[in-house]
Amino acid sequence: MANIIVVFPKLEDAKSIRNILTRxxxxxxxxxxxxxxxxxYTEELGDGIVVCGYKFADMHYSVLHxxxxxxxxxxxxxxxQYWGECxxxxxxxxxxxxxxxxxIDTLTMMEEALARRRRKRKAQPKQRSEEDKEIIVRAKETLMERNNMTEQEAHRYIQKCSMDSGTNMVETAYMILEIMKQ
Structure with a gap:
């Protein structure tokens, strides 16, 4: 469910729109x-929809946008008459x-598009920094050297430890490096 912020210059108008939407x-x-x-409010929330009028006391809708x-x-x-400016x-x-x-139909459509974007964003794998990749490579090399593992076996070992402990692979690789120092 999307976070909706209603912004109108008159509080009565904003509250009536809010009541319609909540109903x-x-x-x-x-x-x-x-x-x-x-x-x-937008700074506190990750994403959502702003339903607003054309002009407010402090700014125009385009500035807010x-x-x-x-x-x-x-x-x-x-x-x-204002749509030409949009x-x-x-x-x-x-x-x-x-x-x-x-x-209602327009907000439903926008909410569905927002949900699709959220799902798409979650489906994308997170990109690792070069430092994080280097830590994982060093941990694999250490495992390969000390435990006579192949590169694939070392990778799977780090993955499994990561899943078992509930940490990400970089943290797990770092822990392996710290343990192997001793």
């Missing part, structure tokens, strides 16, 4: 009246007057 099963994390408040962290999307609720590719717009099913 329809969305997780509204915060209700704000300024862009600065919304940015504070530019400052949003990478994992956030924006849903602009504004009249069609040049960002990742900005989604819903027209005023607001139709409930348009808002």
């Amino acid at each position: 329809n099963g969305f997780n509204v994390t915060a209700v704000c009246t300024t862009g600065a408040q919304a940015l504070n 530019d400052y949003l962290p990478e994992g956030f999307q924006m849903l602009l609720v504004a009249s069609r 040049t960002a590719d990742d900005l989604v717009c819903v027209s005023m007057p607001l139709k409930l099913h348009d808002l």
